[in-house]
Amino acid sequence: MFGNDRDSLRRYYCTVWDKAQAGQPLEPLERIIASVIDAHPEYQPVLADTERALGREYLPEMGQSNPFLHMGMHIAIQEQLGSNRPAGILDVYQQLCQRTGDSHAVEHAMMECLGETLWEAQRAGREPDERLYLQRLRRLCQTA
Numbered sequence: 140m141f142g143n144d145r146d147s148l149r150r151y152y153c154t155v156w157d158k159a160q161a162g163q164p165l166e167p168l169e170r171i172i173a174s175v176i177d178a179h180p181e182y183q184p185v186l187a188d189t190e191r192a193l194g195r196e197y198l199p200e201m202g203q204s205n206p207f208l209h210m211g212m213h214i215a216i217q218e219q220l221g222s223n224r225p226a227g228i229l230d231v232y233q234q235l236c237q238r239t240g241d242s243h244a245v246e247h248a249m250m251e252c253l254g255e256t257l258w259e260a261q262r263a264g265r266e267p268d269e270r271l272y273l274q275r276l277r278r279l280c281q282t283a
Contacts, residue, residue, distance in 0.1 A: 146193050149207055152176070153189040175213045178243055182206040212250040225269035231276045238280075252276050 152172060158165060159173035176183060185192050185206055197205035223229040235245040252275035260267040 145207075148211075149192050150189060152207060152210065153186045153192055156183070156186040171214055171217055172210070175210045175217070178213075179206070179210065182210065209250075212253060213246055215253065216246050216249050225273045227273055228276060231273070231280060234280050248279050249276060252279065 155165065155169045155172045156176050158169065159176070165173055176186060185195070192207075197203040197208075219225070219228050220232055232242075232245060232249065235248070236242050239245055252272060256267050256272040256275065259271075
């Protein structure tokens with residue numbers, strides 16, 4: 140949607156949150172983004188100041204997590220669930236939610252699997268392996 144333009148993506152998050160706070164109508168993707176932001180009150184102050192959000196760097200070596208990356212991972216998981224791609228992800232999600240009763244925590248566990256799969260693909264210079272990703276997700280069912 141935004142390519143590699145970090146500022147456009149961050150500005151979009153801020154705009155969506157502003158619209159949601161003002162009670163303005165939201166497009167389907169905006170509703171997903173707003174619900175993810177709503178579930179993360181710790182990130183809401185970041186989105187209240189667009190210019191600060193645009194200029195901020197989040198360095199893992201400084202112990203900082205990137206709220207935009209975190210929220211983006213939630214959105215990716217929700218989009219995967221909506222399309223059931225890879226095939227079977229929705230079943231895994233439903234099983235985990237039944238066992239734990241905490242859909243947000245389930246998404247966090249799934250994000251770990253997604254992050255690992257994306258990291259491996261990037262490192263190898265290839266497309267993410269959906270089969271391996273789904274295997275990782277299914278392992279969560281065995282440990283939950």
